[in-house]
Amino acid sequence: MDLLQGTLDLLVLQTLAAGSAHGHAIAQSIESRSKEILQVGHGSLYPALQRLLKQGLILAEDGQSDNNRKARFYRLTAKGRRRLSLETSKWREFSTAIGYILAPPSGETN
Amino acid sequence: MTWWKRRSDRLDADIQKHIDFETEQNIAAGMPPGEARSAALRKFGNVSLAKERSREVWGWLWLERLWQDAVYGLRGLVHTPGFTIVALLSLMLGIGASTSLFSVIYGVLIAPYPYKNPDQIWAPAVTSPKEPSNGWHQYRRRELLAIRNLPGVATAMATTYEPTLLTGTDSPESFYGVLVTGNAFEFLGVKPLLGRTIEPFDIRPDGTPEPVVVLNYRFWQRKFNGDINAIGQKLILNDVPRTVIGVMPPRFGWFTDDAFWLPMGMDLADETPLNAIVRLRPGVTKEVAEQQFHGLNVRLAAEKPQNFPKGGFRSALLNYMDITVASGAMKSSLHLLLVAVGFLLLIACVNVANLELARTTARAREIAVRLSVGASRPRLIRQLLTESILLSVLGGALGIFFAIGATRAIATLMPDFYKPNEARITMNVYVLLFSLAVSLVTGILFGLTPALRCSRPDLAGTLKAGGRGAVGSASGQKVRGWLVAAEVGLSVILLAGASLAIRSFAQLTQIDPGFQPQKTLRWTFRFRLNAMQRSSAGMRSLAVCSKASVGCPGWKPPPLEMVACRLEDRVRLIRSMDNSRRKTAALSSALSARSIRERSEFHSSAEGH
Numbered sequence: 001m002d003l004l005q006g007t008l009d010l011l012v013l014q015t016l017a018a019g020s021a022h023g024h025a026i027a028q029s030i031e032s033r034s035k036e037i038l039q040v041g042h043g044s045l046y047p048a049l050q051r052l053l054k055q056g057l058i059l060a061e062d063g064q065s066d067n068n069r070k071a072r073f074y075r076l077t078a079k080g081r082r083r084l085s086l087e088t089s090k091w092r093e094f095s096t097a098i099g100y101i102l103a104p105p106s107g108e109t110n
Numbered sequence: 111m112t113w114w115k116r117r118s119d120r121l122d123a124d125i126q127k128h129i130d131f132e133t134e135q136n137i138a139a140g141m142p143p144g145e146a147r148s149a150a151l152r153k154f155g156n157v158s159l160a161k162e163r164s165r166e167v168w169g170w171l172w173l174e175r176l177w178q179d180a181v182y183g184l185r186g187l188v189h190t191p192g193f194t195i196v197a198l199l200s201l202m203l204g205i206g207a208s209t210s211l212f213s214v215i216y217g218v219l220i221a222p223y224p225y226k227n228p229d230q231i232w233a234p235a236v237t238s239p240k241e242p243s244n245g246w247h248q249y250r251r252r253e254l255l256a257i258r259n260l261p262g263v264a265t266a267m268a269t270t271y272e273p274t275l276l277t278g279t280d281s282p283e284s285f286y287g288v289l290v291t292g293n294a295f296e297f298l299g300v301k302p303l304l305g306r307t308i309e310p311f312d313i314r315p316d317g318t319p320e321p322v323v324v325l326n327y328r329f330w331q332r333k334f335n336g337d338i339n340a341i342g343q344k345l346i347l348n349d350v351p352r353t354v355i356g357v358m359p360p361r362f363g364w365f366t367d368d369a370f371w372l373p374m375g376m377d378l379a380d381e382t383p384l385n386a387i388v389r390l391r392p393g394v395t396k397e398v399a400e401q402q403f404h405g406l407n408v409r410l411a412a413e414k415p416q417n418f419p420k421g422g423f424r425s426a427l428l429n430y431m432d433i434t435v436a437s438g439a440m441k442s443s444l445h446l447l448l449v450a451v452g453f454l455l456l457i458a459c460v461n462v463a464n465l466e467l468a469r470t471t472a473r474a475r476e477i478a479v480r481l482s483v484g485a486s487r488p489r490l491i492r493q494l495l496t497e498s499i500l501l502s503v504l505g506g507a508l509g510i511f512f513a514i515g516a517t518r519a520i521a522t523l524m525p526d527f528y529k530p531n532e533a534r535i536t537m538n539v540y541v542l543l544f545s546l547a548v549s550l551v552t553g554i555l556f557g558l559t560p561a562l563r564c565s566r567p568d569l570a571g572t573l574k575a576g577g578r579g580a581v582g583s584a585s586g587q588k589v590r591g592w593l594v595a596a597e598v599g600l601s602v603i604l605l606a607g608a609s610l611a612i613r614s615f616a617q618l619t620q621i622d623p624g625f626q627p628q629k630t631l632r633w634t635f636r637f638r639l640n641a642m643q644r645s646s647a648g649m650r651s652l653a654v655c656s657k658a659s660v661g662c663p664g665w666k667p668p669p670l671e672m673v674a675c676r677l678e679d680r681v682r683l684i685r686s687m688d689n690s691r692r693k694t695a696a697l698s699s700a701l702s703a704r705s706i707r708e709r710s711e712f713h714s715s716a717e718g719h
Contacts, residue, residue: 022127022128022131023124023125023127023128024127024128024131024132027128041154041155042128042132042153042154042155043154043155043156043157043159043160044155044160044163046121046124046125046160046161046163046164047160047163047164047166047167049164050121050164050165050167050168051167054167054168065131069127071124071127071131072120072123072124072127
């Protein structure tokens with residue numbers, strides 16, 4: 001299943017909320033946490049990372065991966081954390097609203 | 111751009127590492143290395159697209175593309191030298207010629223003076239049906255006070271000449287000093303370059319002037335070599351030592367461009383005629399002020415009828431711009447030029463538009479090919495836009511150089527008497543910008559049409575039409591037809607206008623000055639009169655006047671310090687005149703003048719001397 005437009009940034013922020021990670025790890029984490037339902041085109045991750053960097057929501061720094069390899073790690077900033085909680089609540093509201101509409105009509109009239 | 115390069119490299123390395131990790135993971139899962147790598151690449155997707163998208167986020171990609179487009183456009187221009195040269199020449203001539211011509215018109219007609227609000231300066235004139243003259247009526251000192259008391263007049267100043275002998279330097283030299291009232295410089299609103307100007311307090315309460323002098327820039331350069339210490343030094347003028355109090359800037363030549371200004375004493379019995387000018391009070395119209403002047407003039411004429419035309423007169427106020435700025439024939443030919451300038455710019459624009467459209471048809475195939483292999487329409491439009499801007503900028507740069515050169519050339523070649531001595535012809539930056547903008551917009555607008563036209567989904571047709579791209583669409587043909595028609599029409603108008611202008615210029619040079627210039631010599635001399643008589647063999651007659659300016663538009667006889675003789679009649683010498691109004695009839699006889707004789711002033715009693 002492809003991602004909805006504009007949701008990738010939110011998913012990246014959420015992934016980084018758990019701690020800093022490099023690009024490959026972020027892509028894998030999104031896939032595994034969505035129970036493999038969501039396919040992230042790995043290539044589209046990089047424009048998203050550049051967008052978030054530019055808005056100052058994440059930071060990039062060099063670091064060591066689990067298997068002791070050098071890689072570029074991305075980390076959430078305070079601003080990014082605030083944006084994440086804002087976007088999360090917005091998304092919840094939105095999906096609840098969509099859920100109401102898509103739910104099969106119940107017995108009671110409204 | 112190392113910072114830019116480092117960022118690009120880091121992104122590339124990051125993506126490379128991503129693919130490496132994925133490959134390793136695949137190998138760990140049991141895939142053979144080659145397959146593992148291609149699976150990783152597959153999963154990642156289009157690598158260069160990802161890179162480009164990421165760089166796009168940085169917001170600098172347009173610069174890279176701009177550079178690419180500019181290089182490509184430049185190559186295109188070099189490959190079509192015919193188009194490039196004609197388009198560049200059109201732009202250069204259009205921008206350059208219109209800017210330089212307008213600069214001349216601006217310098218001579220629109221802003222010729224350094225004075226404050228020169229269009230609010232009025233000169234009182236008296237005209238009579240019987241004795242038409244050039245109008246500017248001369249008042250006496252006493253009458254100036256009456257003018258200042260008119261309710262509509264805010265301020266009035268007056269000017270006259272005084273023959274002045276400068277002594278105490280290497281050689282005595284005579285000048286026409288300019289006498290001005292104490293308020294003159296304040297009236298004209300020009301600040302001095304050095305020191306101060308003549309002020310009202312330079313006229314003592316009893317009406318006598320302080321012994322001070324303000325220098326003209328050229329005089330200061332010539333006599334003091336531009337020395338700042340000129341201020342405070344003494345000049346002996348007509349045997350009176352006068353203190354130099356100021357130097358005026360180069361662009362100030364009120365009544366003189368090589369002498370000096372002296373404060374005018376207010377001896378009310380002095381009957382020297384003065385040139386008065388006034389500024390009106392706010393809200394007072396020209397007509398109201400004219401009535402007030404007429405009332406004054408009628409009163410003055412009752413006291414001194416000899417100062418006014420006999421048999422009734424009318425009073426008028428002449429705007430200073432109208433009487434002094436190039437008037438009559440010169441003004442109308444300059445206006446004609448102004449229209450021609452507009453046409454010239456228009457023709458250049460139409461020409462460029464037409465060239466761009468013609469190129470469109472030639473490029474239709476190229477554009478169709480690029481569209482069909484997947485170039486995006488905005489990208490193509492951007493590229494064509496870059497090309498047109500490149501062409502326009504190059505043309506504009508040439509135009510600027512041409513404008514600078516042509517303005518200088520015209521300013522040097524233009525005869526001095528065509529422009530007021532204070533007029534400065536410099537390139538007008540605003541007009542240059544305007545012409546540049548007009549040409550650029552034209553170039554861009556018509557450079558875009560290929561993209562707009564060719565991106566219509568008729569690729570197959572265009573591709574089939576193939577190399578014979580000159581066919582073009584019917585609508586394109588029609589537009590080009592209109593443009594050509596407009597261009598030819600404008601050119602015809604311009605040609606007709608130019609031939610008319612040349613004709614009137616030719617007539618201007620053929621104006622009968624009233625004597626035979628072919629057989630008349632003019633020269634400047636400084637030697638004694640009897641020496642001149644001795645060397646006069648071969649001359650039929652001889653006239654001498656201090657300032658020969660016969661034939662200039664708006665000529666007024668300067669105060670003549672005149673000696674003249676008619677050699678045919680055994681050298682009858684007419685004595686040197688003093689500064690009074692006595693003039694000599696010998697001048698007119700010597701010039702066998704027709705028009706000059708008609709001017710009444712020369713019918714005076716000089717024969718008696």
